[in-house]
Amino acid sequence: MRVALVGLPKSGKSTLFAAVAEAGGSGVHLDRPDQEHLAVVKVPDERLDWLEDHYKPKKKTSAEIEFLDVPGIDLSSDAGRRHGRMHLSAVRQSDMIVMVLRDFRRHAESVPLYRERVNPAADLEELHSEMLFSDLEQVAARIEKLQAAVRKPTPDRDRNVRELELMQRMQEVLEDEKPLTEAISDPADVKMARAFAFQTLKPALVVLNCDEEAASGGEGDRFGGYPAIRLSARIEEEIASLQPEERGEFMEAMGISVPARDRLIRSCCSVMNINTFLTASESEVHAWLIPAGADALTAAGQIHSDIARGFIRAQVIAFEDLKSAGDEKKARAAGKYRLEGKHYIIQDGDEILFKFNV
Numbered sequence: 001m002r003v004a005l006v007g008l009p010k011s012g013k014s015t016l017f018a019a020v021a022e023a024g025g026s027g028v029h030l031d032r033p034d035q036e037h038l039a040v041v042k043v044p045d046e047r048l049d050w051l052e053d054h055y056k057p058k059k060k061t062s063a064e065i066e067f068l069d070v071p072g073i074d075l076s077s078d079a080g081r082r083h084g085r086m087h088l089s090a091v092r093q094s095d096m097i098v099m100v101l102r103d104f105r106r107h108a109e110s111v112p113l114y115r116e117r118v119n120p121a122a123d124l125e126e127l128h129s130e131m132l133f134s135d136l137e138q139v140a141a142r143i144e145k146l147q148a149a150v151r152k153p154t155p156d157r158d159r160n161v162r163e164l165e166l167m168q169r170m171q172e173v174l175e176d177e178k179p180l181t182e183a184i185s186d187p188a189d190v191k192m193a194r195a196f197a198f199q200t201l202k203p204a205l206v207v208l209n210c211d212e213e214a215a216s217g218g219e220g221d222r223f224g225g226y227p228a229i230r231l232s233a234r235i236e237e238e239i240a241s242l243q244p245e246e247r248g249e250f251m252e253a254m255g256i257s258v259p260a261r262d263r264l265i266r267s268c269c270s271v272m273n274i275n276t277f278l279t280a281s282e283s284e285v286h287a288w289l290i291p292a293g294a295d296a297l298t299a300a301g302q303i304h305s306d307i308a309r310g311f312i313r314a315q316v317i318a319f320e321d322l323k324s325a326g327d328e329k330k331a332r333a334a335g336k337y338r339l340e341g342k343h344y345i346i347q348d349g350d351e352i353l354f355k356f357n358v
C-alpha cells in the first residue's frame, strides 16, 4: 500500500514525510528536494501493543504502509508544469493521494510563497484542476484509440464498445470538473478503469499544514469535498526527532494528545477503507492490513498461500472482547471465541487463529 504526498511548492510535504518516516531532524530527503523519496512506515496500533504485553512474544510485527514524498508541483510556469507531469506519473503508481496544503503563516516570510498567497482553498483547486486535466488527456487519447478499434470486427470488439462507452462517460464527468470517483461505482467499470491508474479515481485526503495553535483540529473534518486533517508538519517533525521518552512531555507542553503522524496514518487507512486483523502467539504478534469486506480465506492467503489452500476454520475473537475479558483463558471461559468459515467477513480488530491442513 503506497501513499503519495503531493502538493504545490513549499507546502511542507518533505517536513511531513520526515515526521512520518521518523527520519528525525531535517532528514536526508532535504538534500535532494527535486527527487521522490520512499519510506516504509509502521502503522501504530495500540491493540498490537496490548497483545505484545500480554503474550510476551519473541517478535512483534506491525503492519506497514509506504509513503512517497513527491517534489512540489509548480503550476505557475511551463517548465514547472512539465516537471510536475513527470512526478505525477509516480503518483499514478500509488494507491492513495494525500494533498498537503500550506496554511501556515508564522515565519512564512522565510519560506517562498507560491503565487504570493497563503490560500489552501485556491491551492487545492489548482492542484485538483491539474489532476483532472491530466486524467482528461489520458481519457481523450484512449477514446481516440477505441473509436478506431471499434470500426474493425475484431474478437474483442464488444469489450471495446463497452470501454468506449465508459470512457465517454468519464470524459463528461471530468469536463464537468468532477473527480472520476463520482463517475463510476459499478465494480465492472471500476475494474476496467483501474488499469489506467487515473489520479482522480484514487482515494484522497487533504492535509492542512497549519501553525501550531491551529493544528489540533478534530477528526472527521472535510475540506473542498475531501476528508481532511489539520496538523503542523514542523511540530510533528520536531516530535519525531525527539527520543521516544522525551516525546510525551513535549507533546503535553504543546497540548497535543496524539501525534499527528498517528492521525495521518490512521486517516489514510480509513480513507483507503483498510481494516486490521491480528494474529498472536507466544512466538509472534502481528498486525495485518486487509481491504474492508475481505473474507477469512483472503486473510489466510495473506499470511501464507498454504494456509489458504489447507483452510479448515478460523478461530476469531474481537480484540475488544479479549481485552475486556482480560486474557485468553477468561475469554474462552466466557465463550467469546467463535469458529468461522472461509466466507466470514473480517472485521477490524479481529484476532484470528487459522486452522489448516496441508
Ligand SMILES: Nc1nc2c(ncn2[C@@H]2O[C@H](COP(=O)(O)OP(=O)(O)OP(=O)(O)O)[C@@H](O)[C@H]2O)c(=O)[nH]1
Binding pocket: 007, 008, 009, 010, 011, 012, 013, 014, 015, 016, 033, 070, 071, 072, 073, 104, 105, 106, 107, 108, 111, 209, 210, 211, 232, 233, 234, 235
Ligand atoms: N513555519 C512553518 N514552516 C514550515 C512548516 N512546514 C514546513 N515549513 C518550512 O517550509 C519550508 C519548505 O518545507 P518542505 O517540507 O521542504 O516543503 P515541500 O512541500 O517538501 O517543498 P517542495 O518539495 O520544494 O515543494 C521549510 O523551510 C520548512 O521548514 C510549518 O508548519 N510551519
Ligand SMILES: [Mg+2]
Binding pocket: 013, 014, 015, 033, 069, 070, 071, 072
Ligand atoms: Mg519536498
